[in-house]
Amino acid sequence: xxxxxVFAAVSLVTLGAAIAVVTNKNILHSAYFLVLAFVxxxxxxxxxxxxxxxxxxxxxxxxxxxxLVIFAIMLTRRLMSNDxxxxxxxxxxxxxxxxxxxxxxxxxxxSANWPVVEAAVPKDPITLMxxxxxxxxxxxxxxxxxxxxxxxxxxxxxxxxxxQESRSAE
Amino acid sequence: xxxxxxLIENWLETLILGWGASEELTLFILQALxxxxxxxxxxxxxxxxxxxxxxxxxxxxxxxxxxxxxxFGIFQSFADIIKIFTKEYVTPEGAEKGFxxxxxxxxxxxxxxxxxxxxxxxxxxxxxxxxxxxxxxAVSAFGILAILMAGWSSNNKYSLLGASRSVxxxxxxxxxMVVSMLVPVLLSHSMKLSDIIAAQQPWWFLIVAPLAALVxxxxxxxxxxxxxxxxxxxxxxxxxxxxxxxxxxKFGMFYVAEFLHQYTVGALITIxxxxxxxxxxxxxxxxxxxxxxxxxxxVVYLVISWIRLxxxxxxxxxxxxxxxKFLIPVSFINLVVVAIADRVMIDLxxxxxxxxxxxxxxxxxxxxxxxxxxxxxxxxVERETFPTRPVAVPPGTKSR
Amino acid sequence: xxxYWVYIxxxxxxxxxxxxxxxxxxxxxxxxxxxxxKEEVYECGIETTGNTRVQLKSQYYIxxxxxxxxxxxxxxxxxxxVSLGKLPLFAVIEGVIFIAILFAGLIYAMRKGVLAWS
Numbered sequence: 304x305x306x307x308x309v310f311a312a313v314s315l316v317t318l319g320a321a322i323a324v325v326t327n328k329n330i331l332h333s334a335y336f337l338v339l340a341f342v343x344x345x346x347x348x349x350x351x352x353x354x355x356x357x358x359x360x361x362x363x364x365x366x367x368x369x370x371l372v373i374f375a376i377m378l379t380r381r382l383m384s385n386d387x388x389x390x391x392x393x394x395x396x397x398x399x400x401x402x403x404x405x406x407x408x409x410x411x412x413x414s415a416n417w418p419v420v421e422a423a424v425p426k427d428p429i430t431l432m433x434x435x436x437x438x439x440x441x442x443x444x445x446x447x448x449x450x451x452x453x454x455x456x457x458x459x460x461x462x463x464x465x466x467q468e469s470r471s472a473e
Numbered sequence: 474x475x476x477x478x479x480l481i482e483n484w485l486e487t488l489i490l491g492w493g494a495s496e497e498l499t500l501f502i503l504q505a506l507x508x509x510x511x512x513x514x515x516x517x518x519x520x521x522x523x524x525x526x527x528x529x530x531x532x533x534x535x536x537x538x539x540x541x542x543x544x545f546g547i548f549q550s551f552a553d554i555i556k557i558f559t560k561e562y563v564t565p566e567g568a569e570k571g572f573x574x575x576x577x578x579x580x581x582x583x584x585x586x587x588x589x590x591x592x593x594x595x596x597x598x599x600x601x602x603x604x605x606x607x608x609x610x611a612v613s614a615f616g617i618l619a620i621l622m623a624g625w626s627s628n629n630k631y632s633l634l635g636a637s638r639s640v641x642x643x644x645x646x647x648x649x650m651v652v653s654m655l656v657p658v659l660l661s662h663s664m665k666l667s668d669i670i671a672a673q674q675p676w677w678f679l680i681v682a683p684l685a686a687l688v689x690x691x692x693x694x695x696x697x698x699x700x701x702x703x704x705x706x707x708x709x710x711x712x713x714x715x716x717x718x719x720x721x722x723k724f725g726m727f728y729v730a731e732f733l734h735q736y737t738v739g740a741l742i743t744i745x746x747x748x749x750x751x752x753x754x755x756x757x758x759x760x761x762x763x764x765x766x767x768x769x770x771x772v773v774y775l776v777i778s779w780i781r782l783x784x785x786x787x788x789x790x791x792x793x794x795x796x797x798k799f800l801i802p803v804s805f806i807n808l809v810v811v812a813i814a815d816r817v818m819i820d821l822x823x824x825x826x827x828x829x830x831x832x833x834x835x836x837x838x839x840x841x842x843x844x845x846x847x848x849x850x851x852x853x854v855e856r857e858t859f860p861t862r863p864v865a866v867p868p869g870t871k872s873r
Numbered sequence: 874x875x876x877y878w879v880y881i882x883x884x885x886x887x888x889x890x891x892x893x894x895x896x897x898x899x900x901x902x903x904x905x906x907x908x909x910x911k912e913e914v915y916e917c918g919i920e921t922t923g924n925t926r927v928q929l930k931s932q933y934y935i936x937x938x939x940x941x942x943x944x945x946x947x948x949x950x951x952x953x954x955v956s957l958g959k960l961p962l963f964a965v966i967e968g969v970i971f972i973a974i975l976f977a978g979l980i981y982a983m984r985k986g987v988l989a990w991s
Binding site for chain 3: 349350352354355359362363366367368370371374375377378429430431432433434436437438441444445447448449451452454455456458459462463
Binding site for chain 2: 888976
C-alpha cells in the first residue's frame with residue numbers, strides 16, 4: 304500500500320513539473336521545473352531498485368545538462384522576455400495530434416508483452432555491470448568513448464570565437 | 474558504554490515498540506529522529522566552527538580573535554545568531570520571489586544531504602547504499618544549481634556575474650574531484666563508504682595514494698570556495714558575489730552552508746583517505762570510532778583553514794588554467810597508473826607493505842614528474858628589477 | 874537495501890524542512906520596515922543603470938559543454954573501477970584506452986585555446 308502511495312506522489316510531482324515546464328511563460332522557470340522533473344525520474348529509478356541509474360540521472364542530468372540549459376538560456380538575452388506567445392493559430396490541430404499520439408502510445412504500452420524476470424536484484428549490481436561492460440560489451444564501451452570524443456571536438460569547433468579561428472589558422 | 478549510540482537506539486526501539494507501534498512505524502520514527510539529530514548536530518558543529526575560525530584567523534594574523542563576548546569570546550557565535558535571527562529580510566525590487574527564497578534552503582539542504590551516508594562508526598551507519606560515492610557527487614550538483622538560482626533571481630548584475638563565474642569554477646573543479654575520488658573506489662573495489670573504510674584499516678589511503686589525496690584536497694577547496702579559490706567572496710571585485718542581495722537568515726543559511734561544506738569536505742577526506750572511524754580499539758568500542766572520525770575531520774578542517782588564511786587569492790584565469798592544464802591530466806594519469814599497478818600487484822600477490830610502498834613511490838614519482846613538466850611549460854614571467862629597493866621616505870627628509 | 878533509500882528520503886525531507894523553519898522563523902519576528910531606498914538593487918552605493926540581465930560570455934557555455942563530456946566519462950569509469958579486481962589485466966587496458974581517447978580530446982581542446990579564459 305505504501306509503495307503505491309509513494310509512487311503516486313512521485314509521479315504526480317514529475318508530471319506536474321513536466322506540465323509546468325511546457326506551460327510556463329518564463330523559460331528560466333521552465334528550466335528549474337525541468338530539474339524537478341529529473342528529480343522525480345530519479346526517485347522512480349530508486350523505487351525500481353536501480354540506485355546507480357538514479358544517481359547517474361541526478362549527476363548528469365541535473366549536475367551537467369540542467370546547468371548547460373540554464374547557461375544557454377542566460378546567454379540568449381532575447382529569450383528572457385516574459386511575453387512570448389504560448390500558442391499560435393493551429394494549436395487545436397496540434398492538441399488533437401498529441402492526444403491521438405498519447406492514445407496510441409498508451410495502448411501500445413498497455414497491451415505489449417513485457418518480458419518479466421522473476422529473479423531478485425543481484426546483491427552487487429555494479430560489479431556485475433562493470434564485468435559485463437568490460438567483457439561482453441567492450442566494443443560499445445570503447446565506441447562510447449569515441450562518441451564522447453566526437454561530441455567534445457564538435458562542441459569545440461562550434462563554440463570557438465571567430466577571431467580564434469583565424470588566429471589558429473595562421 | 475562502549476556501544477553507546479546503539480544502546481540508546483535499542484532502548485528507544487523497545488520503548489516505541491512497547492507503546493504499540495508496528496515494526497515499520499518504529500523504524501520510521503527512529504530514522505526520522507536520527508536524521509533530525511544529525512541535522513541539529515550539524516548546526517551545532519557549525520556554531521562551534523565559526524568561533525574556531527574567527528579565533529584561528531585572529532591568531533594567524535597576529536591579533537586576538539573575538540574576546541569580548543564571554544571568556545575567550547565563546548559566546549560570540551550565539552550573539553551573531555541572535556543578531557541574524559532578528560534582521561529584516563530586504564528583498565531587492567524585481568527579484569523573482571519564489572526562487573529567491575528557495576536558493577538558500579537548497580544550498581544548505583544539498584550540504585546536509587551528504588551527511589545521510591556517512592558511517593560514523595562500525596555499526597553506526599547512515600544509509601550504506603552501494604553507490605555512496607556517486608551519491609555524494611550527485612548531491613553537490615544541487616548546491617551548484619542553488620548558486621545559479623541565487624545569482625539570477627537577485628536581479629543584480631553583479632550577483633549574476635559572480636554566480637556565473639563561481640558556477641564555471643565549481644563545474645571545472647568537479648572533474649578532478651570525481652576522478653581522484655575514483656582512486657579509493659578502485660583500491661577498495663567498491664563504492665560503499667563502509668567498504669572503503671574497511672579497506673583502509675591497516676594502511677590508510679593517504680599513504681597508498683597520496684597524490685589522489687592532494688588532488689582531492691585542492692579540488693575540494695575550490696569546490697567549497699575557500700581561498701585561494703575564494704573569488705566568490707572577493708569583496709573588492711564583486712561585492713559579495715551571488716549572495717549580495719541576501720540579508721538576515723537567508724544569508725545566514727549561505728554562511729552556514731559554507732562552513733558546513735568545509736567540515737563535510739573534511740569528513741570526506743577522512744573517509745576516503747584517512748581511514749574514517751579507524752583507530753586503535755575502534756572496532757571493539759564503536760563510540761571510540763565516532764570520536765576518531767570527528768577528531769580526524771576537525772584536523773582536516775584546521776588544515777583547510779590554515780591554507781585559507783595563509784595564501785592570497787588567485788585570478789580566475791590562473792585558477793581555470795590550473796584546473797584544466799594541470800589537475801585534470803595529473804588526476805587521469807594518476808588513475809591510470811594506480812589501476813595498472815593495482816591489477817599487476819594483485820596478480821603478483823605481494824605482501825601488503827610492499828604493495829603500499831610501491832604505490833607510494835609511484836605517486837610521488839608522478840607528482841614530481843608533473844611538477845617538473847608544469848614548471849617547464851609555463852612561460853617565464855618578466856619581473857621588473859630595481860637596482861636598489863625603492864624605499865618610501867617622507868617628504869623633506871634625505872632619501873637614501 | 875531499499876530501506877537505506879527510505880532513510881535517505883526521510884533525511885532529505887528533514888534537511889529541507891529544518892532550513893525552511895530556520896528561514897521562516899525570522900520572517901515572523903523580524904521588523905518589516907520596507908521602503909523604496911532599501912529595496913534598490915545594490916551597485917556599490919550608486920544608482921543602477923542599464924539592464925540587470927547582462928550578457929554573459931560564451932566561454933561559460935564552452936566550459937559547461939566540456940564538463941558534460943568529462944562527467945559522462947567519469948560515469949563510465951565507476952563500474953570499471955569497481956569491477957577491476959575480478960577481471961584480467963586486459964580490462965585495465967581497455968579502461969586506459971577509454972581514458973586515453975578522451976585525454977586526446979582534452980589535449981586538442983588545450984591546443985585550440987578553448988580552455989583559456991579570454
